[in-house]
Amino acid sequence: MVIKSSLPDVVIPDIDVASFVLKKMKKWEKKKAIIDIGNNCREYSFNEVRENSMKCGSAFYRMGLRKGDVVATCLTNCAEFVFIAIGANACGGILAPVNPICTEDEMYQILNQVKPKFIFANSFNFEMLKNVSKKLSCVEDLICVEEGFEGKTFTEFIATGDAKDFPTDIEISSEDLAMILFTSGTTGLPKAVRKTHKNVLATLTLGRVGKFGLDVDDVSYLFIPLFHITSAIGSLLMLIQGATVVMKKNFDFMEMLQEIPKFKVTNLNVVPKIVLGLNQLPSESGFDFSSLRQLVCGGEPLSLSVANSVIEKYKIGIAQVWGMTEGMPASIQSDVNYGVGSVGKLISNTKLKVVDIVTGKELGPNEDGELCLKAPQFTNGYLNNPEATAKAIDSEGWLHTGDIGHYDDNEFIYIVDRLKSLxxxxxxxxxxxxxxxxxxxxxxxxxxxxxxxxxxxxxxxxxxxxxxxxxxxxxxxxxxxxxxxxxxxxxxxxxxxxxxxxxxxxxxxxxxxxxxxxxxx
CATH class of the missing domain: 3.30.300.30 (ANL, C-terminal domain)
Known part of the structure; x- marks a missing residue:
């Protein structure tokens, strides 16, 4: 039995990612868009984000980035990621965010899959990436986002661009690749997940559905690494809603507690362990969370008792979301007291079926099996890996998630185990x-x-x-x-x-x- 979201379908714009994001950001002009904690709390207005992104696009195009070329970012959280992402997509380029603390061997194996033309690095991994680049004939330039370092810097790179020369005539289809995101390698080498412009636009559109969307008064604290789908696409999702994004380079729980009141943070994307940590703080801890409006929690189910305790203690809302590198969001639970222990109900435009893990037979309510999804936000496969693609996506287009669970009579979704035990x-x-x-x-x-x-x-x-x-x-x-x-x-x-x-x-x-x-x- 196939179930469909009870929410009305929404129209996914037929446009490229860069054009969509730049258009959405235009309305907020001088409003604060990004605060980069790792760069001495440097602030960027929406105008500056747009201008730097367009300069990036111009610089990329002048330096030979063309449709289908790959740009790899091996970076900790920083504002430059946003400029690079938009600039690369505007040229028809494909963004490939990579974990910056991979070893040299791991980095080579990952980058060799996507064959990047440009690589962006931090100072701490620049030398390692220089060694990797020498082994990859495809790499034309390695750029460091930090100043005072040997080699080309981001400042020098962006200076070669001019917003007036921003490419606007590149023909980009909704089925062209916009990003390549990496899984965590449950069977060895991480798989390269193909994300088309349509996939990304679907996430940017569906991520705003429901009462847990953001608005211009929100300040979102972004500490989840930018090589994760939650932040790689989530950072753009925050900006197109007019929210201010506080970029946190390296997560530290105690620093987060101090920075929430400092930046008047209203929104946090978290995992259950952080919610538990907030719950265990003594009432007399002295931390001010009066600005905090909501927590969006993912990764695994959140304890109902912990959720309700935090809601009562801090007078905030908590939503649980379900998704994966192959696509998100799939579902959202906006009230933890309904569908207790579930990851919520399907988001708009999304279908689900549960199949027996042995026979593949479709199951009904309250019967555990593998959860399978079909929606515009989900990948059409893995890069240069037809075998893995065939295992994950069947002939009818259903993505087999590797999660074991069921839906109940009210169509709340429950995950009871994981085939991919990360x-x-x-x-x-x-x-x-x-x-x-x-x-x-x-x-x-x-x-x-x-x-x-x-x-x-x-x-x-x-x-x-x-x-x-x-x-x-x-x-x-x-x-x-x-x-x-x-x-x-x-x-x-x-x-x-x-x-x-x-x-x-x-x-x-x-x-x-x-x-x-x-x-x-």
Whole structure:
């Protein structure tokens, strides 16, 4: 049985992303658009955001960026990301945001998939990206967004552009690619998700549906990394509604508590662990949250008791959203007391069906199976990966999410398990299978299973259950082995436990759920 959103369908504009965003921002002119905390709290008006974006577009075009060329941003959160995104899209270019703290090997593997013509870097990863660029014949320029650093800087780059020469005659179809976003690599190498202009415009349109949209009086605190769909497209979503975006370079919970009153923040996109942290603050903590209007929470279901406690404590609204790199939003729950424990109801223009994970048969209400979605905000596949595309999107165009759940008689959606068992560490997602693959290269490890250990600040710490080949193998040896092979956020901060055997399914797959149960004992 297929269910459809009870909300009326909305028209998705047939226009390119850059034209749409620039037009929407034009009406607010001198109003404050971005506050870049990492750049000495530099402020940009909407006029300045538009002008810098158009200069970027002009500079890109003068330097040879053409339709279908890729621009990779390997950046921490900063205002320049917005200018680059709009400028690249205006030329028909494709934006590819990448986690800036990837190791050199990881960065090469990711960038080699998309073949960027331009790469934007921070000062801390510039040298590493220079090494990567030498291995990629496609790269024509590497640009650092920070000043006082060897090589071309963003200031020098944008100075080659002129808003008057902004390209306006590029023929861009709604089916042309606008972005490539990377999954977290649950089966090894992260997959490159194709996002057309139509996909992005659908997110920008549907993200404003309902009472949890923003307006010109809102100030949104953006700390989720810009290589995530939540921020990569979400930053544009905030700006087209006239809201002020506070860009936070590196997340710190205590700094966030201080910066909410400093910038009079009204809106926070969060994960449940942050809501829990707010709930656990003592009433006499002294932090002023009087400006805060709403929390939009995603990533996993939020405890009803915690949600209601925070609502009562701070007199704010909380919405839960469901989505994924392949497309968002899929659903939104605007009142936590209805459809308790659910991720809400379908957003406009969106259809859902639940299928049996073995037979593929369509299921009805209250029957658990794999959740499948069809909507204009969802990808049409993975870049240069027809096999993965065929596994994820069936012949009728349904995206198989990998989430297990059901909808009830009132069409509230519930997620009860995940086929893709990711670990989220301070906003960065760690693939258990990737870590397991690296650890199995150790000559003294016979088998391994990786799970996430909850932490109030980080979200989860990766932890490994290891079966030894040699009884003398130590935890220290494993930590040392892993240290230079993966990015820092993937290290086993949750620890290592030695066991006799890793629990397996009948087909030989690691049963991470049983490892999690073992951890609770």
């Amino acid at each position: 670990i989220t560490y301070y906003g960065s997602q760690v693939s258990p299978s990737e870590l397991e693959g690296v650890l199995l290269r150790h000559p003294l490890i016979d088998d391994v299973g990786v799970i996430g250990i909850p932490d109030i600040d980080a979200g989860y710490f990766p932890k490994a259950y290891v079966v030894k080949k040699d009884p003398w193998l130590t935890e220290k040896e494993i930590h040392e082995f892993l240290k230079d092979k993966v990015a820092d956020f993937k290290l086993l901060r949750g620890g290592i436990t030695f066991i006799k055997a890793i629990p397996k399914s009948s087909t030989g797959k690691t049963l991470h759920r049983e490892l999690k149960e073992l951890e609770k004992k």
